[in-house]
Amino acid sequence: MSRLRYLEGPETRAPGMLRNTVYGVRATYETDREVIDALLPRPLEAIERPEIWLQMVHVAMHRSEDETIEIGALTVTVPCTHEGAPGAYCFHMAMEGESVVTSGRERYGEPKKIAETRFEREGDTIRATCTRHGIAYFEIEGTVGEKNDRPLEFEEHLFCYKGMPSIETPGEFDGDVFLTRLNWQRKYTDRRDMTGQITLRESAWDPLADIPVRRLTGMEYVEGGTATGGQILRTVPGEWIAAHWVGRMDDPRNVGVDLKQRIAA
Template sequence: MSKLRYIQGPVETRASGMLRNTVYGIRATYETDPDIIAALLPQPLVAIERPEIWLQMVHVAMHVTETDTVEIGALTMGVNCTHEGAPGAYCFHMAMEGETVVTSGRERFGEPKKIAETHFERNGDHLRATCSRHGVTYFEIEGTIGEPIDQPLKFEEHLFCYKGMPSIDQPGQFDGDVFLTRLNWERNYDARRAMTGTITLRDSAFDPLADIPVRRIVDMQYVEGGTATGGTLLRKVPGEWIAPHWVGRQDDPRNVGVDVGKRKAA
């Protein structure tokens, strides 16, 4: 008897729709320029008062089944915003190790994932983490871990993504419906400690995070513990709302971007 592995065979299933993970790493929020936020945030999401970028750079052990665990490093970045009054962040960049976790997240949830190389280095209470693609270390975060944060360690947060299928013959359009999705991330951290440090964004034609400069770090913290991740399909949206932003999912060094207003003097 022969086998055909292009058809799904028996699999060990998870107990629920949420994926359980164990993580450690750095979470941070920084302020950038308001005009950049205005250009970066697609409809129907609404910017909050402060022009904030949320990010996390973490090592993740994904417990796919009771016997199968996949370990990766992952960088996630988003614009703090609201949808119909509910807080969250528009996820415009995700980079992590492993083709399977990248393609599954893009196709299932609409996450803008890319394959990357990540590195974590800890010396006592000093932690440094980097993300690299195409030979460029375009993201680096490092700092000194400080005192424990005396706040609830269990909470839920949301990221907004867009799920669609680019048109086969009409560039800038989509075949079929485009959806706004919401990632539902449950956090249950065993430890959360304040950090002081720096965020460095180096120029890359493939991942131009340097176009979203760090003006002021609002918050930085070290976290470790358990998480559970899943998602929700929120609504259909017009394809033109997200079409100009779709280039961020691709490696297109020819893209020159758009002009935004100059930062006003403080």
């Protein structure tokens, strides 16, 4: 009797939200208004302060009762609203493991890339890095302090775009482009304030350094459980997201746009 595993067999994927256990750092920093205005695609709307929200965490993904995948993951977003509802536009995700990267990109439209991550902790001092193409382009380090009084259980939403770039015409898409929303249910067991800093290093493949850290406005250490899922919100015209799509790719030839010329126009 023969088998063919290029076809999916029964009961290989469980329905519902994925359960995870996490620990790591959440942070918010102020950047330049013109950066946020250029970075945020339609129909998302910017909030009053030009901010970036990010997290660098270690995740244990419990795919089944007897299967757990452990990865490091960096998520970088722009806090914003959609039709008045708060959330954040997710424009960069980097993490370990091909399967978690491809599944998130294809299913939810998450802009995931394969990366190397590292967490170091000595006492109350934490340092974490994200590396791609041999460049540690993101680093966050700080000292864990006292427990804060922020809620341990809450839900937060991230916005992504899901589409298939055109085979024949660059800058267009084959079929619909969807605005999706990630629904992350947090059940933390610990939230502690931190003091520290974020370092962004130049990388032609991952140019987070183009989004400068003007002022670190918040940093905390968290640990506990999460459940993640998502949904489609609506279709959008492909031109709303076409110029942003390069952020999902490794294209060191991309020179980007001149923000001063963009403002003048």
